[in-house]
C-alpha cells in the first residue's frame with residue numbers, strides 16, 4: 421500500500437495555534453513527525469493524483485495513530501484522538517480513527533450531527549430554495565434530513581471541512597417571513613434571519629443593548645453581515661455569542677413545522693452542547709423578547725479583540741424593577757448558564773456566577789481560568805450596570 425505523503429495533506433492546522441496554514445510543502449510531515457497531540461487535519465485528496473481516495477482519507481489512520489499509552493483527549497471543543505506517531509504500516513484504519521483526526525468544534529455534535537458525513541466531497545448536494553415560510557415548512561417535512569442554511573457561516577465551514585455532507589440543503593435566504601425584526605405590544609420579534617449587523621442597528625441596539633454589544637464582537641464585518649441569530653440558535657454552541665444576551669432577557673424561541681407552532685423558553689431550547697430541541701421537520705422562525713429596558717452589558721474574554729471564539733463570555737442585566745441581577749455566561753458549561761441574584765445580595769453576585777459555571781479545560785483556556793475570568797467579568801459588569 422502507498423503510505424500517505426505530506427503532499428497528500430492539503431491543510432494541517434495546529435489547534436490552539438493561530439490557525440495559520442503550513443507555509444512549506446514539507447511542513448505537514450514535520451508536524452506529524454513532531455508528535456503533536458492536538459492538530460486539525462483537513463484531509464486531502466491529492467488533486468494531481470488519479471486515485472484521490474486510496475492516497476487520501478482512507479489511509480490517513482495508518483499514518484497517524486494513537487499510542488495505547490496515551491490518554492484520550494477529552495475536549496468538548498476538539499474531538500481529537502491523541503496523535504502520537506508516524507506509522508507506515510499497512511493497516512486498515514478504523515472509520516473512527518479517520519473521523520477522530522478531523523477536529524470539530526464540538527465532539528458530540530460531530531458524532532450526532534454527521535448529516536451523512538460518510539458521503540464524500542465529490543458527491544452533489546441538492547439545494548432547495550423556498551420562497552415562502554409555508555413552502556419552507558413543506559419542504560422540511562418532505563426532506564427532514566435537509567440542512568437549513570441561513571448565513572452559512574457555520575454550515576459552509578462544516579461542509580468545507582467535510583464535517584457534514586448532506587444530500588440536501590434548505591436555503592432559507594429567500595423566505596421573507598424570517599427576515600428583520602418587529603415590535604408589537606412591548607414584545608420584539610427577531611426573525612431567525614436577523615443578522616448581527618442588523619442587531620447593531622441604532623433602534624434595535626437601544627432596545628437590546630447587550631445583544632448589540634455581543635453582535636459587535638462576532639467574527640468580522642463579513643461574518644456579522646451574513647451570520648444570523650437563527651443560525652446561532654441552530655448551532656446552539658456553548659460559545660454562541662447571541663445566546664447569553666437573549667437568556668438574560670428571558671427570550672423564547674418560536675419553532676414551526678407543518679404540524680404547528682411551539683414557543684420554547686431559550687433555556688429549554690438549548691439541550692446540550694450543539695444540541696437543540698428542534699424536531700426534524702421544524703424550523704426556527706424567530707426569537708421573542710420583551711426588553712426589560714434595564715441597564716445591561718455583554719463582555720467576552722478572548723486572546724484578541726476580533727475573530728475569536730469566546731474563552732468565556734457574560735451578559736448581565738441589573739434589573740432594578742424586579743430587584744434582581746441576572747447573568748448568563750457562555751463557554752463555561754455545556755450550554756450557556758443563567759444565574760439570578762437579588763440586588764440586595766449583589767455583593768455575592770460574582771461568586772454566584774463563578775460557582776454556577778461548569779467549565780472545562782480545553783485549547784482555549786483552563787476551567788480554573790474561566791471561573792476566575794467569570795468572577796472578574798461579573799464584578800466589572802455589575803459595576804458598569806449600576807453606575
Ligand SMILES: Cc1cc2nc3c(=O)[nH]c(=O)nc-3n(C[C@H](O)[C@H](O)[C@H](O)COP(=O)(O)OP(=O)(O)OC[C@H]3O[C@@H](n4cnc5c(N)ncnc54)[C@H](O)[C@@H]3O)c2cc1C
Nearest residue numbers: 570571572573574575638639647648651652654660661704
Ligand atoms: C470566521 C468566523 C467567525 C465567527 N465568529 C463567531 C463569534 O465571534 N461568535 C459566535 O457566536 N459565532 C461566531 N461564528 C459562528 C457563526 O457565525 C454564528 O454561529 C452565526 O450566528 C451562524 O449563523 P448563520 O446564519 O451563518 O448560520 P448557518 O451556518 O446558516 O446555520 C447554522 C446552524 O443553524 C441551523 N439553522 C440555521 N437557520 C435555521 C432555521 N431557521 N431553522 C432551523 N435551523 C437553522 C443550520 O442548519 C445550522 O445547523 C463565526 C464563524 C466564522 C466562520
